[in-house]
Structure formats: C-alpha cells, structure tokens
Amino acid sequence: MAIDYQSRIPNNVDLSTDRALQRALEHWQPAFIDWWKDLGPTTYQGHDVYLRTATSVDAKGWATFGHVKMPDYRWGIFLADKQQDRTIGFGDHKGKPAWQQVPGEYRSALRRLIVTQGDTEPASVEQQRLLALTAPSLYDMRNLFQVNVEEGRHLWAMVYLLHAYFGRDGREEAEEMLHRHSGDVDNPRILGTFNEPIDDWLSFYMFTYFTDRDGKYQLKSLAESGFDPLARTCSFMLTEEAHHMFVGETGIARVIRRTLEEMQKLGTDDPETLRKSGVIDLPLIQRYINFWYSSALDLFGAEISSNAATYWANGLKGRPDEGTYEDHDCIDTFEDVDTPGGLEQVATRNAMNLITRNAYVRDCAIGLTRWNRTIAKAGFQVELTLPSERFNRSVGVWAGMAFDTSGKPSDPDQVRAALPSEFDRAYVKSLMVGVTEPGKCANWTCPPDRGINNMPFEFEYVRAA
Numbered sequence: 095m096a097i098d099y100q101s102r103i104p105n106n107v108d109l110s111t112d113r114a115l116q117r118a119l120e121h122w123q124p125a126f127i128d129w130w131k132d133l134g135p136t137t138y139q140g141h142d143v144y145l146r147t148a149t150s151v152d153a154k155g156w157a158t159f160g161h162v163k164m165p166d167y168r169w170g171i172f173l174a175d176k177q178q179d180r181t182i183g184f185g186d187h188k189g190k191p192a193w194q195q196v197p198g199e200y201r202s203a204l205r206r207l208i209v210t211q212g213d214t215e216p217a218s219v220e221q222q223r224l225l226a227l228t229a230p231s232l233y234d235m236r237n238l239f240q241v242n243v244e245e246g247r248h249l250w251a252m253v254y255l256l257h258a259y260f261g262r263d264g265r266e267e268a269e270e271m272l273h274r275h276s277g278d279v280d281n282p283r284i285l286g287t288f289n290e291p292i293d294d295w296l297s298f299y300m301f302t303y304f305t306d307r308d309g310k311y312q313l314k315s316l317a318e319s320g321f322d323p324l325a326r327t328c329s330f331m332l333t334e335e336a337h338h339m340f341v342g343e344t345g346i347a348r349v350i351r352r353t354l355e356e357m358q359k360l361g362t363d364d365p366e367t368l369r370k371s372g373v374i375d376l377p378l379i380q381r382y383i384n385f386w387y388s389s390a391l392d393l394f395g396a397e398i399s400s401n402a403a404t405y406w407a408n409g410l411k412g413r414p415d416e417g418t419y420e421d422h423d424c425i426d427t428f429e430d431v432d433t434p435g436g437l438e439q440v441a442t443r444n445a446m447n448l449i450t451r452n453a454y455v456r457d458c459a460i461g462l463t464r465w466n467r468t469i470a471k472a473g474f475q476v477e478l479t480l481p482s483e484r485f486n487r488s489v490g491v492w493a494g495m496a497f498d499t500s501g502k503p504s505d506p507d508q509v510r511a512a513l514p515s516e517f518d519r520a521y522v523k524s525l526m527v528g529v530t531e532p533g534k535c536a537n538w539t540c541p542p543d544r545g546i547n548n549m550p551f552e553f554e555y556v557r558a559a
C-alpha cells in the first residue's frame with residue numbers, strides 16, 4: 095500500500111481507519127519529538143541535513159532525498175506489503191495461517207521480543223548523540239544523522255506494534271521506551287552494551303559494522319515470525335538497515351586506506367611512527383575489531399538455549415532466511431556445538447542462537463575480505479581477522495574464560511592485550527576533531543569513492559538553515 099504522507103503520522107497501515115489507535119499514537123508523537131530534541135543529536139537540530147525519506151516500501155522506495163531539519167523528518171509506520179495467504183514457515187505451527195493478531199498464549203513472549211528489539215533503537219541514538227561534534231566530514235555527519243533518524247523510525251515501528259496489538263500494557267511499554275535512557279544509573283537501557291557511550295568515530299564505524307549487523311540478524315529472524323505484523327515490520331526495517339552497515343564497512347575501509355597511504359609514504363608499519371603522522375595503525379584497528387566483534391557475539395545469547403528453542407518451536411522467531419533451509423521441523427536433528435568440554439551434540443532447536451550467529455559470522459567475514467584485499471594491493475602482508483568465538487566472551491559456554499584470539503587457552507593479561515588499551519582509546523580520541531568545511535576531511539581518514547545519491551563529496555550535506 096502507498097505511504098500516506100498527508101496525515102500527521104505518515105503510514106501505510108491505513109491508520110485513519112482506526113481512530114483510537116491513531117489518537118494513541120498522536121499522543122505518543124510529541125513525547126517522541128521531545129525525546130529526540132533532548133537526547134538525539136546535539137547542536138545540529140536546526141541545520142538542514144540531506145536525508146533520504148522512504149516513499150514506498152519496496153527496494154526502490156528510497157527515491158526522495160532532500161535537505162530536512164531532523165525534527166521535521168517524517169517518522170512514521172511502514173510495513174512491507176502483505177503476502178496473500180502467508181503461512182507459518184517453521185516450528186510446531188508450521189503450515190497454519192500466519193497470525194494477524196497476537197495469540198494469547200504467546201502474548202508476553204512476543205511483547206518481550208518487541209520491547210527488547212525496540213529498546214536498542216533509541217539507545218543507539220542516545221549513545222551517539224555527541225558524535226556530530228567530531229565528524230571527520232560533512233558527508234560522515236550526514237550519514238550519522240541518517241542512521242540516527244532511521245533508528246528513531248525503528249522505534250516507531252516497534253511502538254506501533256505495541257500500541258496496535260498489545261492494548262494497555264503495550265502503551266505503557268511504549269512510554270517506557272522514552273523513559274529508559276542509555277547509561278542512566280536508575281533506568282538504563284535493557285541490554286548492557288547499549289549503555290556505553292560511543293564517543294569516537296572508529297567506534298561508530300565498528301558499531302555500525304558489527305553491532306548493527308547483529309540487529310540485522312535479529313530482524314531477519316523476526317521477519318520470519320508467525321506473527322505477521324511483526325514479520326512485515328521487520329522486513330521493511332531491513333531495507334533501512336543496509337545503509338547502516340554500508341556506513342560501517344566503508345567507514346573502516348576509508349580509515350584503512352588512509353593508514354596504508356601513510357605506510358607507503360613512510361615505508362613503515364611501525365605504530366609509533368604512524369601515530370606521529372596522525373593515522374590509525376592496523377594493529378589498533380585489529381584490537382577494535384576484537385572488542386566489537388566479541389561483544390556483538392554476546393548479543394546473540396547462549397549457544398545452547400532453551401528459550402531460543404521455545405521461540406522457534408512456537409513460531410515466534412525463525413532462523414535468518416528460514417526459506418533456505420530444507421527442514422523446518424528440526425525434530426530429532428542435532429547440531430555440533432563447540433564447548434569447553436568438547437564437541438557436544440545439541441538438539442537443533444536448542445542451538446538456534448548459534449545457527450543465527452553463524453550466519454552473522456559469515457556475513458561479518460565479507461568486509462574483512464575486502465579490507466584485506468586493499469591491504470594486500472598496497473603491498474603489505476598484514477591480515478585483519480575475526481577473533482575466535484571463544485575470545486573475550488561474557489555470554490554462553492565460553493563466558494568468563496581466557497582464550498587468545500586464535501581460540502587457544504590463554505591468560506587474562508593476554509586477553510586484555512588483544513583489546514583496545516586505555517592508551518589506544520585516548521589516541522583515537524585525540525584524533526577526533528570536527529571538520530565542517532564542505533569537501534574537507536579529517537587527517538585520519540580519507541574521502542569516500544562516491545557521495546550520497548550521486549552527489550559529490552564536496553556537496554554541502556549539512557548546512558546552517
């Protein structure tokens with residue numbers, strides 16, 4: 095269905111036919127805007143930002159680009175088109191019609207899934223609120239804001255589901271989404287990592303590459319849900335998410351390119367020498383990868399999980415790209431799970447977190463292959479790698495144990511040495527200076543191959559109104 099941009103809340107769910115729901119959401123809207131102004135991006139709320147806005151929900155629906163003040167961005171409710179006669183694709187309800195309403199017995203489980211997903215969206219906006227001040231270019235600043243407004247829209251997506259399908263407690267959960275704040279001691283965001291500020295751009299690129307990609311795989315699982323409105327909501331969110339991962343992958347690639355340039359010029363890979371030139375040495379980038387990747391793996395939950403089994407059996411959360419698997423019952427089938435006690439045969443349903451995570455790991459590797467190709471082309475024999483899944487884990491079978499990045503037993507000091515040190519972080523922070531002149535770029539990175547929507551890098555992506 096086409097998106098209605100005439101109403102106060104843009105939507106393609108025929109909101110005007112449900113007055114009570116429309117009123118409830120119109121009541122939530124000003125609270126959201128207040129939250130955005132208070133805890134969204136600092137300083138630039140009054141600037142014109144070159145943003146894209148969805149015009150339709152298919153892959154081509156991104157045609158609209160234009161300068162907008164962020165508080166005027168048209169946040170709304172967009173669901174992927176309904177598939178006729180969609181049936182549940184896996185688990186104990188396989189083959190039954192997908193649910194258009196919340197099944198009573200799964201009400202609290204579904205609400206928990208939606209609230210947990212929803213809470214991460216505003217959390218990341220809050221984590222990144224000061225980053226604009228140190229943006230390495232206007233192009234980067236614009237990308238940050240694009241990611242931020244879309245995470246805000248993802249909050250809208252989840253709040254819509256809560257309002258439309260969960261009655262009064264859904265409305266209360268929607269209020270809570272704006273009351274919890276990232277890093278708030280009394281009322282923090284639900285997941286631990288979403289309470290740490292992201293205050294340098296290398297971390298921002300790592301976040302959009304690794305953490306947002308976890309989000310992508312959570313959304314892919316939920317896009318398979320037997321609860322059809324959730325599936326359709328998440329399908330559309332995935333089209334927005336792709337750009338976030340692009341920001342991460344190209345962001346890290348540009349840092350690497352700039353470093354290689356200096357390595358060639360100086361004929362050295364010595365970190366100290368390179369730091370004198372103000373670029374980020376590859377071993378430091380590796381330590382950031384080690385940190386962000388291992389903490390993203392934790393977000394998938396324990397490798398062996400009865401909760402995950404229940405979600406899957408009940409048809410609430412599938413495997414990413416469920417359609418690509420042959421067996422959608424997974425009864426009497428097993429999965430080899432690597433544990434400290436050796437390989438364990440685990441019932442497939444209990445290994446769903448790991449199966450989802452394995453798909454994520456394969457996806458993560460793609461960017462590394464590209465970065466390594468760039469490094470090799472520049473004539474250096476350094477390879478960036480993903481650390482072992484045993485390394486630095488806080489969740490699951492390897493939690494709290496010391497392994498080195500190749501997965502061999504190690505000691506806590508060695509684990510620490512493979513993670514960013516205080517010194518590394520301070521160095522990265524020392525490089526962070528905002529560059530706001532169009533066409534200019536901070537010294538520690540380099541301009542992208544192309545701009546946004548075929549605009550040149552020199553374009554004024556963010557400008558004073």
Ligand SMILES: [Fe+2]
Nearest residue numbers: 215245248309
């Ligand atoms: Fe999101």
Ligand SMILES: [Fe+2]
Nearest residue numbers: 306309335338
């Ligand atoms: Fe995202």
